[in-house]
Amino acid sequence: MVLSASGRAFFEGLHFGGGEGARLAKWSIGIAITSTLAVAALLVAGLHSVVVLAPLGVLNLTFVLVSWPRRPRVSVDRKLKRSVWLFVTLAMVGTLASSGFSQATVLVAGWANNMEYVGQYAAALTLTTPLMLVSAALSSVLFPALSAGHVTRSAVEVRARLGEATSLLITVLVGVSAVLIPVAGSLIELLWGRGFEAAKWIILFLIPVATATAVAVPSVTVITSKSNKGMLLSAASSLSGAAVGVVVWMVLIPVNSELAIPLGFAVGSLIVSAIPTVLAWVRYRMRWLGDFSLAWACLALALNVAVLGQAREFPFWQSFLFALVILCVWVLVRRRSVAELARRLRPALFG
Structure with a gap:
């Protein structure tokens, strides 16, 4: 294997x-x-x-x-070959830092707690896997397009594509997360049965992280697809986020080992996503303040509902009802982006 x-x-x-x-x-x-x-x-x-x-x-x-x-029948210029090797090396370092940090979370969870806690963490992590897969899929789709854009298009066109992709991702993924967060505890109980109480609050750390990671993909892609310097910045952000996450573990595990694991992972992962997002925001002068403020406000509302629901043991239907209300408000607030998404999907769905 x-x-x-x-x-x-x-x-x-x-x-x-x-x-x-x-x-x-x-x-x-x-x-x-x-x-x-x-x-x-x-x-x-x-x-x-x-x-x-x-x-x-x-x-x-x-x-x-x-x-x-x-x-190959054609020899490759040495300068170009060195540039390619540097790009691959930087990409590998960044991937090892971010993916290695994610995988290390499970190992540290077992070392700091016990195998029962690892099972709880794995149960929560499983439900966020679809959101995490979105990041890999989007990267594969956007990288070739944005790479070509740096060569054949102006910075204004690259900026427009970056803004469009990020806006649509915020609309879709925050909407999905706003529904998933309030009902996550009920879903865990439905899928895994009773006895996974820790998984119900662990997942509240993981869903926003997965959402932020996916939303940052266009920014990461536009930074890394321009030059090796961009890939260096991306690798540095991955290393920085992983380092901060490890520091959080070192500080908090002696105090509260169960809380330290998802909190350290969340803090480190958010840094990995935030650095390239801020770089793209500043470099292309994006108007994202409203978009991101609304996104985090929506996620915060969903998290508050989830915490209240778990504390008061809301039944599934009640949690789902709250989730639908949040989704309706989100769709209303993002109606222009929703209309744009519907316009783009209509030819694919109805020909």
């Missing part, structure tokens, strides 16, 4: 850099569907060991073999 996952990640990068997004998407969808069906078939057949993961590993290795590049 390590070999197949590493190989796939490497060749995804080659597709990404070579502008072969369509081919990568087809293979990714094919692997996902085929491996899911194969794993389900093995489980139904009564196989309940690690062997059920074999189809995923085999399919990823197949992708690696089919995608193995042929020897």
Whole structure:
């Protein structure tokens, strides 16, 4: 699995850099569907060991073999090669810092608490996975477009695309989070059963972080797609956020180890997202104050409802009703952005 996952990640990068997004998407969808069906078939057949993961590993290795590049016929300029290697190295450092920090959270949770707490944390983290996947998907879509934009378009056009993407993401993801946050406790109880009380408040840290990370993707992309300096800034933000998160753990674990884990992760991750957002905000003179103020006000309202609901043990229908009210207010406030989103989706949905 390590070999197949590493190989796939490497060749995804080659597709990404070579502008072969369509081919990568087809293979990714094919692997996902085929491996899911194969794993389900093995489980139904009564196989309940690690062997059920074999189809995923085999399919990823197949992708690696089919995608193995042929020897280039044209030599590459040394200066260009050094620039590419620097870009890849910086990207790798930044990814290791942010992803490594995220993965380390689970390990630190086990070290500072116990395996029961790790299970609680994992249960909360599972529900935020779709929001986190949005970040990776958006990066794959936006990076080629914004990279080309730096070359073929003016700064005004890049600014317009950045503003449009960020505005639509705020509208959609904050709306989704505003619904998810108040009902998160009920969803955890529905999915995992009773006994996951810690997961109910842990997830209240994780959802805003996942939302902020996804909303920051256009800013991260516009910074990193311009030059190696931008990638250096992104890597530095990832390292800074991870370092601050670790400091929070060191300070708070002796005081309250259960609270320290999600709080440290939230603080570090928000810094990782905030630095490139602020850089893009200043560099392109974006008018985001109103957008971000409304977004955080909406999330704060949803969090207050969630805390009140957990304290007073609201039933699911009551939490869901509050969530719908918040969503309706959000749609009303963001009606122009909602109308723009509907206009863009109409051709895709209705032809």
